[in-house]
Amino acid sequence: MISLLAAQLLNGLAIGMVYALTAFGLSIIKGLLNVPNFAHGAFYALGAYVCFAAMHVGMPFALALLLAFVAPAVVGVIVEKLGVARLMSGPYLYQLLFLFGTALVLEQLIIIIWGTVGLSAQPPEPLQGAFDLGFTWLPKYLVFNGAMAALTIAVVWLLIERTRLGSQIRAGIDKREMAQCLGIDVSRLVTAGFALGSGLAGLSGGLVLPLLGANATMGADMLSIAFVVLVIGGLGSLYGALAAGILVGVIQSVSSVFVPSASTVLIYVAMVATLMIRPQGLFGER
Numbered sequence: 001m002i003s004l005l006a007a008q009l010l011n012g013l014a015i016g017m018v019y020a021l022t023a024f025g026l027s028i029i030k031g032l033l034n035v036p037n038f039a040h041g042a043f044y045a046l047g048a049y050v051c052f053a054a055m056h057v058g059m060p061f062a063l064a065l066l067l068a069f070v071a072p073a074v075v076g077v078i079v080e081k082l083g084v085a086r087l088m089s090g091p092y093l094y095q096l097l098f099l100f101g102t103a104l105v106l107e108q109l110i111i112i113i114w115g116t117v118g119l120s121a122q123p124p125e126p127l128q129g130a131f132d133l134g135f136t137w138l139p140k141y142l143v144f145n146g147a148m149a150a151l152t153i154a155v156v157w158l159l160i161e162r163t164r165l166g167s168q169i170r171a172g173i174d175k176r177e178m179a180q181c182l183g184i185d186v187s188r189l190v191t192a193g194f195a196l197g198s199g200l201a202g203l204s205g206g207l208v209l210p211l212l213g214a215n216a217t218m219g220a221d222m223l224s225i226a227f228v229v230l231v232i233g234g235l236g237s238l239y240g241a242l243a244a245g246i247l248v249g250v251i252q253s254v255s256s257v258f259v260p261s262a263s264t265v266l267i268y269v270a271m272v273a274t275l276m277i278r279p280q281g282l283f284g285e286r
Contacts, residue, residue: 005254005257006136007136007138008253008254008256008257009250009253009254010136010138010142011142011253012246012249012250012251012252012253012254013146013246013249013250014142014143014145014146014149014249015145015146015249015252015253016146016245016246016247016248016249016250016253017145017146017149017150017153017245017246017249018145018146018149018204018207018208018245018249019225019226019229019245019246019248019249020149020153020229020241020242020243020244020245020246020249021149021152021153021200021203021204021207021245022040022044022200022201022204022222022225022226022229022245023226023229023230023233023241023244023245024153024156024200024238024241024242024245025040025196025197025198025199025200025201025204026040026197026201026226026227026230026241027197027230027233027235027237027238027240027241028169028193028196028197028200028238029193029194029197029198030230030235031193031238032169032189032190032193032194033084033095033190033194035084035092035095035096035099036096036099036227036230037099037194037197038096038099038100038102038103038223039079039099039100039102039103039106039198040197040198040201040223040226041103041201041218041219041220041221041222041223041224041226042102042103042106042107042110042219043072043075043076043106043198043199043201043202043205043219044072044201044202044204044205044218044219044222044223044226045106045107045110045205045214045216045218045219045222046071046072046075046106046110046202046205046219047068047069047071047072047201047202047203047204047205047206048068048202048205048206048208048209048214048218049110049113049114049119049205049214050064050067050068050071050072050202050206051064051065051067051068051121051205051206051209052114052119052121052209052214053114054067054068055121056121060124061123061124061127064206065148065203065206065207067206068202068203068205068206068207069199069200069202069203069206070199070202071202072198072199072201072202072205073195073196073198073199073202074195075106075198076194076195076197076198076199077191077194077195079099079102079194079198080190080191080194080195081191083098083099083102084098084099084190084194085187085190085191103219103223106219107216107217107219107220110216111216114214114216116216118213118214118215119213119214119215120209120210120213120214121209121210121213121214122210123140123141123144123210126140127140127141127144127210128140128141131143141210141211142211145207145208145211148207149204149207152200152203153242156196156200157238160238165192168184168189169189169192169193171184204222205218205222225248225267228244228248228267228268228270228271229241229244229245229248230244230281231271231274231275231281232244232247232248232270232271232274232281232282233245233281233282233283233284234280234281234282234283234284235280235281235284237281237282237283237284239283240281240282240283240284243282243283244281244282247270248267248270251266251267251270252264252266252267
């Protein structure tokens with residue numbers, strides 16, 4: 001039982017890093033726009049399908065993952081420029097409805113292009129098989145999955161914490177009006193942040209393709225988990241998204257051993273408990 005529990009903890013950490021990566025992008029967009037991006041799950045699904053298409057035509061997996069990031073980022077720029085930016089001065093509800101409609105459009109486009117049947121892909125040969133840890137076998141791709149998500153989060157963290165653009169993004173998240181008064185082009189930041197957040201969602205979709213495959217409803221499933229992570233970590237908190245993503249992944253993985261039928265329900269229980277005890281989330285300030 002101890003070895004099984006340890007194995008599930010490792011699985012939860014790896015999956016939790018992907019949850020954190022998805023929520024990290026959602027948190028950036030939420031912080032800049034102060035609007036939850038209901039299209040985030042659709043960008044996640046788009047990344048998975050773009051990755052599949054790239055691998056299907058013989059592209060290396062590394063290039064397929066790059067395209068899984070770039071394609072949703074480009075679509076994110078188009079969505080932000082043509083829709084979100086035009087609705088910024090209008091009521092809050094208009095942006096929510098637009099993003100919700102965008103999610104439905106992207107989901108239907110995926111169905112039109114790739115159909116409703118789920119797709120799957122094998123990880124590249126060097127990442128197939130498993131490591132023998134003595135007490136359990138740990139799939140190589142699962143290790144790569146968690147490590148790649150962690151590395152991407154680290155790179156984005158360095159971008160946000162150690163570059164001029166990152167400092168402007170943080171200023172736009174924390175004090176939007178003050179940033180505008182200091183001459184920062186917040187509209188440019190919103191576009192860059194929306195592209196980055198959408199690209200991170202797409203990369204997450206590409207990473208989970210060899211694990212979970214791709215299907216038309218995968219975006220909605222991940223979106224609900226991403227919002228749970230966002231609420232537990234704290235709305236707009238980048239560090240909270242990381243911590244809560246790992247926490248949710250571990251809860252879901254470990255509970256699948258003891259109460260498999262309630263493994264998904266428990267993450268929502270954790271969200272409700274967080275809201276009751278600390279409404280602003282673990283790392284939220286407002």
